Amino acid sequence: MSDENTIIVCRCEDVTLGEIRKAIREGATTLDEVKRITRAGMGPCQGRTCRLLVAGEIARYHRKHVSEVLQSRYRPPVKPVKMGDFAALSEEGGNSQEEGGHRQATGGDGQCICGKAVTGK
């Protein structure tokens, strides 16, 4: 059996299963608490990989169903976006000109962070 201290649960922040279990043993009952203690889920993928694994560990320890484990909030941006791309939105069109000020800030998936399709760039 693998050692829990060599199993990475949060790949973005290199948090091991052992660290997750330690936080839970020390009293963490929610995803937010584990996140605040270990940084699991705080990296660039925002917990997309580890969130369920951590919830599973909490549920197992407290003998609950995963659905009963308090989830943490999803926070924008959905994907990491370069600061320069956000800054570029400010240059023309100015404040509160969502339409006219719409430039090509890509989240890397062909969509602007405001949800509009991006052309060019």
Place this chain on the structure above:
Amino acid sequence: MKTTADAVVIGGGVVGAAIAYNLAKYGLKNIVLCEKDTFASGSTGRCGAGVREQWGAEGNIRMCKAAIDIFENLQEELEYDYDIEFVQKGYLMLAYIEKEWEQFNVNIKVQHKLGVNAVALTPQEAREIVPTLNTEGLYGATFNARDGHANPFHTTRAYLKAFERLGGEVCFFTEVTGIEKTNGRIQGVKTTKGDISAPVVVNAAGPWAAPVASMVGVDLPVYTERHQILVTEPVGRLFDPMLMSFSRGFYSQQTPHGSVVMGIGDPNEPKGYDIGHSWQFLRRMCDIMCSVVPALEGVRVVRQWSGLYTISPDAHPILGTVPGIDGYYHAVGFSGHGFMLAPIVGKVIAEMILDKELSIDISGLDLGRFERGDLRVEPSVV
């Protein structure tokens, strides 16, 4: 949960945690801390986490100086097995308009008088401290090497863990719904998990301080206001000190982890409890910080959130007792700098409750100052 206690602390943010720990450290035995969510879930865990002596008002300078004295040894004092990540790489305060520069020069005189070793710098000298800094439009800067930042989650948790080791009880997901008082004496609290009778109740409820105070009929002159903030992916060292400007309204620090945290004030922000986030903030924040540190252009934002400032009329906290309510204490209205003040406030409130000699004079920070018209205005708040 205990049903009787010597004191109940309301609030599991850094202020409540520091008060509870100090009460226990001074020897009070039965203390319960009630928190409606979990540790650092209100303002503490959402804050910029800076700690600075570079203030304009004497009260804030004195208190922060005393707080940094405590921060410097806090990891050891609390015997915490994680890292509270306290680092002292200074604050570099940037002046972009003449008025701001004049204010800094006034501030630095007050700071020197109180033993703070801040220095005034030319834009070129500022750039020696932060080589990635764009000095365009910069009038000058002040720098104080003793300022820094810490991890708000771990600082709070360190206090709570030490409090528990001293016999204190921490109750998360336990909301105080009422405070019992008869003949001007505190009798205890009602919570969602049952009642606790106690002669002392401490209001350290952060953004919920006013609703909690109203449970004993105290009207706090504070309001809450959303402040937005973001964090980037971790990158190599871009700058060491906290960067801050009042005229442009921003602050930014690079954590030991490498991620860059930054926030900006919005003069049009309405009062209230909204902690949603806007994409206009992202645009404005990134626009300003990419001009301050152009190397940030290629750094990715991974998360944005917001938290609440609980603002008092003079941007100083409201500390201590309220005449006519025996056993009620509060530490509220921190106006966006509760995290950095918590170590000294926690100590001095505990001393006040236990009738000990106070480590620092806070007599001018009582609620009564607003009626007396004895306000101490702080010019340097983001």
